[in-house]
Amino acid sequence: MPMIEMRDVCKWYGPTFQVLKSCTTAVDKGEVVVVCGPSGSGKSTLIKCVNGLEPFQSGAITVDGIEVAAKGTDLPKLRARIGMVFQHFELFPHLKIIDNLCLGQTKVLGRSRAEAMAKATALLHRVGLDEHADKFPGQLSGGQQQRVAIARALAMDPVAMLFDEPTSALDPEMITEVLDVMVALAHDGMTMMVVTHEMGFARKVADRVIFMDKGEIIEDRPTDEFFGKPRSDRAQLFLSKILSH
């Protein structure tokens, strides 16, 4: 059974603008899927629908067997099991790094402070930021903040991770440190849905690549096939643009 499954998801902003047009795809357990496409094609909207941050009007999404849009679904509880990493990190600037990692654990999962601290410390070590536990987010570089954001999501022991352009707000020299963490995560078997234009990352770890344009999933194919020769002209054009620089 797929970890994330979408069937005919349609979403409108306002009465006329359809941002998602019958999007259907699935992400198996342990699979890494990269989502790419031109700006405004609906990539962010698509993955925000997965954890219910954006509502949609028709179709269905299930995560680990739970219907996101069903009436009885406890959304906070479901979201706690899906990690999300944002383009602009969105660490909580008034909390220390360690407390950024503990907040969800204690308030949502009900872990004790000691338990949460232990988990947070281990995760900070894993992303290489042990010494920064007592700093505030504003004191860290962009790359460090994004690694903390990944650790914050992992602290909840998620069954899947969503990434929305995790490196596009970073200076070039910091992109690698974040991608390295993501690659390691992929190799550990995490189920991941990653919106990114880092095609090197896609080639290295993605099992499949989804190409979106104007709210539609145009291609959804194994990575080798996709890079070998995209079927659609639009994907070809897109690839040639992004690979040329």
Place this chain on the structure above:
Amino acid sequence: MLPDIDFNVIARSLPYLFRQGMSFTLTLTALAALGGLLLGTLLALMRLSTLPILAPLATGYVNLMRSLPLVLVIFWFYFLVPFVGQVILRADRPVEVGAFASALITFTLFEAAYFSEIMRAGIQSIPRGQLAAGYAIGLTYWQVMGYIIVPQAVRNMLPVILTQTIILFQDTSLVYVISITDFLGAASNVAQRDGRLIEMYVFAALVYFAISFSASRLVKSLQMRTAIPR
């Protein structure tokens, strides 16, 4: 001929002025500021809510409070509440509220209107992504507000909140209309009793000035230090 001035009257009445008068003024200021901030934050959340009726209800309240002179609210509240209480509790006689409770409730209700505007601006200044990030780790609406949005809003708005509190500190002197002995009331009592109007009112003015002025300097320096690094 110059009026004879006797500053000894001040020295003699200092314990009364501060132990009774000023301690009342400061207590009322602190409690009303705290209550006003709590209620104001709730009103701000109501105004920003997408649920029906909450927003217009809060807006109506804020507009009403901001359109009435404070003295009038204090006055009316003091005389009306006992009767309202009588009706609600179906008592035989007007309910005794007491001057202090009455003043505290009035100032809280009144200040809440101003604090709600401050908090609304503060909450709106927090990037939308913070809300999404809070939801994404599984927090509920109230948890996101309580742990993430409101604390940041209060910190960002602290200078304005404290400035409003300094204004409140001065405004508490209006309790004279319901014959409560605050600092100004105490000074005024001594002035009347000893016929030392000039001395006492000059002294009262100096004390209000000294406290308000140094408090606002303090706010300025605080402003430099509490800004959250982003």
